[in-house]
Amino acid sequence: MKIVVPVKLVPDLVEELTIDPSGTALDTSWLRLIINEFDDHAIEQAILLKERSSGHVTIITLDAEEVDDMLFAAAAKGADKLIKLVGNFESVINNHALARALVPLVQDLQPDLILTGVQSHNDLDGSLGALLAEYLHMPYVGYVSGVSAEPGRAIAHKEYPGGLTAKIGINLPAVLGIQAAEQPPRYVAISKVRQMMKTAQIDEHEVSSVDSSGGARITRMYQPEVAERATMITGDANETSDKLIVIFQELGVL
Amino acid sequence: MNQDIYIVIEHLRGQVADISYVMLAAARDLAHNTSGKVVAILLGHNSDHLAKNLAADEVLYANHLALTDFTSFSYQLVLSDLISKHLPRAVLLGHTSIGTDVANSLSVHLQIPLVSSVRNFTSNGKFVSQICGGKLMAEGDLPAPSVIATLVPGGYKPEHGQSTQPPRITPVDLPAMEELRVSLINYVEPEAGDVDISKEALLIAVGRGIQNQDNIILAEELSQALGGVVCASRPVVDQGWLPISRLVGKSGKAVKPKIYLAIGISGAPEHAEAIIGSDVIIAINTDPAAPIFNIAKYGTTADLFDLVPLLTEKVQQIKNS
Numbered sequence: 001m002k003i004v005v006p007v008k009l010v011p012d013l014v015e016e017l018t019i020d021p022s023g024t025a026l027d028t029s030w031l032r033l034i035i036n037e038f039d040d041h042a043i044e045q046a047i048l049l050k051e052r053s054s055g056h057v058t059i060i061t062l063d064a065e066e067v068d069d070m071l072f073a074a075a076a077k078g079a080d081k082l083i084k085l086v087g088n089f090e091s092v093i094n095n096h097a098l099a100r101a102l103v104p105l106v107q108d109l110q111p112d113l114i115l116t117g118v119q120s121h122n123d124l125d126g127s128l129g130a131l132l133a134e135y136l137h138m139p140y141v142g143y144v145s146g147v148s149a150e151p152g153r154a155i156a157h158k159e160y161p162g163g164l165t166a167k168i169g170i171n172l173p174a175v176l177g178i179q180a181a182e183q184p185p186r187y188v189a190i191s192k193v194r195q196m197m198k199t200a201q202i203d204e205h206e207v208s209s210v211d212s213s214g215g216a217r218i219t220r221m222y223q224p225e226v227a228e229r230a231t232m233i234t235g236d237a238n239e240t241s242d243k244l245i246v247i248f249q250e251l252g253v254l
Numbered sequence: 255m256n257q258d259i260y261i262v263i264e265h266l267r268g269q270v271a272d273i274s275y276v277m278l279a280a281a282r283d284l285a286h287n288t289s290g291k292v293v294a295i296l297l298g299h300n301s302d303h304l305a306k307n308l309a310a311d312e313v314l315y316a317n318h319l320a321l322t323d324f325t326s327f328s329y330q331l332v333l334s335d336l337i338s339k340h341l342p343r344a345v346l347l348g349h350t351s352i353g354t355d356v357a358n359s360l361s362v363h364l365q366i367p368l369v370s371s372v373r374n375f376t377s378n379g380k381f382v383s384q385i386c387g388g389k390l391m392a393e394g395d396l397p398a399p400s401v402i403a404t405l406v407p408g409g410y411k412p413e414h415g416q417s418t419q420p421p422r423i424t425p426v427d428l429p430a431m432e433e434l435r436v437s438l439i440n441y442v443e444p445e446a447g448d449v450d451i452s453k454e455a456l457l458i459a460v461g462r463g464i465q466n467q468d469n470i471i472l473a474e475e476l477s478q479a480l481g482g483v484v485c486a487s488r489p490v491v492d493q494g495w496l497p498i499s500r501l502v503g504k505s506g507k508a509v510k511p512k513i514y515l516a517i518g519i520s521g522a523p524e525h526a527e528a529i530i531g532s533d534v535i536i537a538i539n540t541d542p543a544a545p546i547f548n549i550a551k552y553g554t555t556a557d558l559f560d561l562v563p564l565l566t567e568k569v570q571q572i573k574n575s
Contacts, residue, residue, distance in 0.1 A: 166439075232553050
């Protein structure tokens, strides 16, 4: 089974997010990028399927400063082929444009299954996997947290609200948007990643032009205005715990 | 081309989802700007009774056995046929496991721009999307002449999308429903679990900030001292540190306890929407910009590893005295 996993890097939300002087975009100058956590789960799910049925896993991502480390880590986990899209595109490329850029490359790879994160937190024009599916004329199922596959067909466990899931049959080739892998993304030792840096190869695929149609132009980006923020309890841990005890007593818990 | 606002009604196993009413309320807001009608699209099989309280000027009803349950492929077939014939000003779908499965393919197939995670529309018709885990809002002009938007809850009250006057229902012609490449095999009921967190009065919730499985015990000890139940946000459950029956959020349970103590939880929209019904939310998070403080009544940026054991000790002392 040939599996392709398109992966995106996204801003690390642990860092402070600031708006650039234009007021319409994130200031990316000091922004730390990390792998989209849903894509991390998609990689894990792909490796799990490979381990079950001797498949071949290709990871594709956009060129960025931190991206090689992420690709080598995926190789250390068991990915067989690493590709990055390079070109003179802007640092922010929307999902429609990225999906279109991936189409010829993915068509050449002829995968049975494309797994990608169901969403990323900075999506503004839909999600990559679902868009890619339609450009490739493949069926799509998202919010998937378990996959089994056989030639020509996969069964995806799709999540609904309230803990309900559904077993969905889907004809292959297909695209699945992964919410969670069947097990947490595996840990790989740094030594193994370093070894991959010496032995694994990253293929570069040139993207000549980017077509961003299909999204919307942002005219203002800002931090949410809040009608009423929490009353903040200040002081050290001891003082804070005393104040919380008083709140618990007022609320009738103690 | 028309100026109407279309809403794809979401329903699951005979229940209209709250997001459908939120979208109807949003559509009314938007239709006010475009001077168009609010038109609901209902796909189902013998499900026209689901239309009775929709606050829409008209319901376009697609009735077919293959639409008994949601599948992305059958919905896409019907919706692309319908939307291409009518070309409304905007089509709204839920930013949910149903809506996003079809919104993207419709955007590509019909070449209509897509905006996602829309929380509300401004009085001058701009969209406002909530991104980066609720830390940022992005505003822009709605692409013209048509746009598809996926909506998150929070911007409109569901009751504003309900009406006591049943709307006019118009059956629609359907395209050939053949060669369906996606099919529902069966639903899998959620595991019952040892407790039903949606019925608990005091919840101690842990998030990514708890760092590892060994630290879950800090929340369990506090919970035991206070007489509550431990639950969690998505990353904790995905790591396997707590069972899925304890998951609060979009794919888990919505809760409404008297007290929701959020420990190391950022308050991303998927989590926030499920706890908004709580009487009092108290949040412990070292990040002062965490969105959880926007919905909490009380908050502290104290380090949970200093605060929680101390709090447990003091609660135990009071209970024992």
